[in-house]
Amino acid sequence: MDFALDPDITDFAASIDSLLAKSDMPSVIRAWAAGDSAPGTAVWGRVAGTGAAALLVPEEAGGAGATAVEAVTALEVLGRHAVPGPVVESVMVAPRIAAALGGDSEFGDVAGGLAGGALASVAAPGVSPFAPDAHAAQYLWVVDDDEVFTGTADESRRSVDRARTVTTPSRGGRVAAHSTADLINHGAIGTAAQLMGLGQAMLTMSVDYAKQRKQYGKLIGEYQGLKHQLADVAIALEMARPLLWAGALAIAENPGDPEAAVRDVSAARVAVADAAYLSARTALQVHGAIGYTLEHDLGLWLTKTRALQTAWGTQSYHRGRVLDSLEAAR
Incomplete structure (x- = not known):
């Protein structure tokens, strides 16, 4: 089987790459490591403006309704430029939780917020117990045993990556059911x-x-x-x-x-x-x-x-x- 990406996907990835190449990412990363997340969130806002943050958000919620293939294409570019923050959690995991919450959840329009560039952090005890960069996230969740709970950030500590903090969040109330797998x-x-x-x-x-x-x-x-x-x-x-x-x-x-x-x-x-x-x-x-x-x-x-x-x-x-x-x- 001959597998090739659609030219629209490669062009989309190239647009993100061009944006980040002009953003002086080493300075942004060092600022994040020093506790100043403003340059990083500004970059994330520009990335969200390309539509990258909305890829897995359904169209009816203001997203692109794309698949994991398009999201992986974008995330590879974000990785190439070492974009700081809870990138995977915001692009890949949080939209799935937002779909389980529904449009009228107690947290408001979560899907719309993610599509607009809101950051989210997620922990999965036993597999990925540390929530990254919870201080910069608007949403914090804990997922376990096919259920989603609110999370409260405990004391953060610095990862081996100086531009990454991690915390083991305390589990709050149950908000939705969703497959942990x-x-x-x-x-x-x-x-x-x-x-x-x-x-x-x-x-x-x-x-x-x-x-x-x-x-x-x-x-x-x-x-x-x-x-x-x-x-x-x-x-x-x-x-x-x-x-x-x-x-x-x-x-x-x-x-x-x-x-x-x-x-x-x-x-x-x-x-x-x-x-x-x-x-x-x-x-x-x-x-x-x-x-x-x-x-x-x-x-x-x-x-x-x-x-x-x-x-x-x-x-x-x-x-x-x-x-x-x-x-x-x-």
């Missing part, structure tokens, strides 16, 4: 898309640096060993990409049966996270110690990649889901 699927595939973007960005940084840095009078990019390392990263990312699309398609084609998408989503999450982590390790080797300093931009991408390795399920958790799905099918 469906929300985990959306969170996991969204995180995988972010990691794909991060991995590609670090590979680009590494290649560019290898073309400029000299040792012993020779560009380091001319050394065969380093070429092999960068090629391994490129191969890992490209081999993981079809799994990413397969996971998104599985969600899109089984809207009422989240269990049918579990295997493909978790396989994508494992493959992409491994590839992104390889990209991060290789980037640090190529750049040397300067790549991990606060002064160098690469560190912003390295630490975000590390933080997202356990977001919406660890690698062991997702490997277990794949195994369980295969055994059930057998």
Whole structure:
């Protein structure tokens, strides 16, 4: 089967990429890490203006009524630019909760708020227990055992990614029923898309640096060993990409049966996270110690990649889901 994205989707992703390329993201990320979320929320407002925040919001609620395929396309670009904040929770998970709440919930027009750029943070005890950047979110929920509860942020602590805080929210009242597996699927595939973007960005940084840095009078990019390392990263990312699309398609084609998408989503999450982590390790080797300093931009991408390795399920958790799905099918 020949799979290719619709040109409208690629053009949409390119428009987001162009917007973020002009936004001086390293400065925005550093401001967020320093406690000033205003530049970051301003960027998010501009991203929402492109329609990215409304992708999974139904058309009748003011959204685009798109599928996980379009959302993954947008999230890969957001990952490539390391956009701070609860991005996956706002784009992928919260619209599903908003649909369960309905249009006349006690929280008002949640779907319309998300489409307009409101941020949301979500925790799933046992799988993804930490709610990211709850201080910047308008909505905070806890999902467990196929139910959705309000959340109250407890004391926040800084993640390994300095531009990311996490909290274990206290569970409040029940507000809706919704499949936890469906929300985990959306969170996991969204995180995988972010990691794909991060991995590609670090590979680009590494290649560019290898073309400029000299040792012993020779560009380091001319050394065969380093070429092999960068090629391994490129191969890992490209081999993981079809799994990413397969996971998104599985969600899109089984809207009422989240269990049918579990295997493909978790396989994508494992493959992409491994590839992104390889990209991060290789980037640090190529750049040397300067790549991990606060002064160098690469560190912003390295630490975000590390933080997202356990977001919406660890690698062991997702490997277990794949195994369980295969055994059930057998």
